[in-house]
Amino acid sequence: MAKRVLVTGLMMLADFPRFRGLMAEKGIEAVEVPVKQFLTEPDLIPIMGEFDGWVAGDDRVTPAVLKAALPRLKVIAKWGTGVDSFDLPAAKAVGVPVYNAPGAFQHAVSEVALGYMLDVSRYLSSTDRAVRAGRWPKPCGGGLYKKTVGIVGFGAIGRGVAERAAGFGTTILAYDPMQPPAPDYVTYAGLPELLAQSDFVVLCCNMTQDNVHLINAGTLQQMKPGAILVNVGRGGLVDEPALIAALQSGHLGGAGLDVFEAEPLPADSPLRGFDNVVLGSHNANNQQAAIEAVHVRTLECLYQGLGLEPKTHTPVTDLVKG
C-alpha cells in the first residue's frame, strides 16, 4: 500500500506539484491541505489518522494531535529549523520522531539581520519612502562602524551575524546560556551587561518556555538610549506592547523586525506607524540556496523516518531529555 504523507509546510506547498512528483517516485502519495499560516487541533485532529508521515510547518503539534495520528504516523519532518510550536516531549513519549533542519538558515537569516541593522541605522527605507513622496531628506545615521552589537542567542544564526558584523568594524558581545564556541572577536557577557552596552541588540535565539518576552519593559529599559532592536528569531521573544511603548517614548532608536507575536502582523498594529521601524514578513529564511537545501533535507528526513532510506539524520526528539 502506498504511504500517505500530509504536507502543510508552506514552502513545500508553494511548489507542491514538484514535490508530489518526487514523493511519487518513492511510492508516496503526498496530500496537500489548503494553504494556511499554521494548522491547529480543529484542522488536524479530524484528518491526522490517515497519514504515515507529515511534512509540517509551524503547525501546533499537541498531545491531542499526536493521539489522533496514532497508530499510523511514523514521522514528522518539520520544514525548517524552529520547532517551538511542537510538543517534542509528547512526540517522543508516543514514539513519533520529529526531524528538523538545524542551522539551515544561518546565512539566509544573518544576511537579513545585517540588512535591518544597516537600514534602520542609516534610514534607508524611510529615505526611500520620503523620496518617493517628493521629499529630499538628509538624516544623519549612526551606522555600524565602531558600534557595539549584542547578539542574543549564539547558535548558527548568531554566529552568522557575528561573522558579518565583524566586517563592519563593530565590537561584538554575545549572550547565550549554552555559550557555544565563539570566535576570538566575540565576548560573552551577561544579558544586562549586553543590553547596557550594545548599540544594536539582535535576537537570534530559539523560542522556549523560558524566554517568552525575554525583551520586555524591564529589559528594554536596560538598553542604551537610542539603541536599535533587531528580531530574526521568534516574535514571542519580544513583548510587543512594551516595544511599542519604548519606540513611542523615543528610548529606542528603532527596530528591524522579521517576526511578530501574531503573524501576519495585524493590520492595526501600531508597529506599522513608526518611520524608524523596518518590518519583515517572517521571510528572512527565504533565500534560494537555503530553501533548496531545506527541501532536500526535509525529504531525506521524511524518507528516513518512513524506513525508505538508511538513517543518517538525528531526530530533534532524540535530544529531548527523559
Ligand SMILES: NC(=O)c1ccc[n+]([C@@H]2O[C@H](COP(=O)([O-])OP(=O)(O)OC[C@H]3O[C@@H](n4cnc5c(N)ncnc54)[C@H](O)[C@@H]3O)[C@@H](O)[C@H]2O)c1
Ligand atoms: N526569521 C526566520 O525566517 C527564521 C529562520 C530560521 C530560524 N529562525 C529562528 O531562529 C532560531 C535560531 O536558529 P539557529 O539556527 O541559530 O538555531 P540554533 O539552535 O543554532 O541557535 C539558537 C541558540 O539560541 C540559544 N538560546 C536559547 N535560549 C536563549 C536565551 N534565553 N538567551 C540567549 N540565547 C538563547 C541556544 O542556546 C542556541 O545556542 C530558530 O529556532 C528559529 O526560531 C527564524
Ligand SMILES: O=C(O)[C@H](O)COP(=O)(O)O
Ligand atoms: O524556523 C524556521 O526555520 C524559520 O523561521 C522559517 O520556517 P518556519 O516559519 O516554517 O518555522
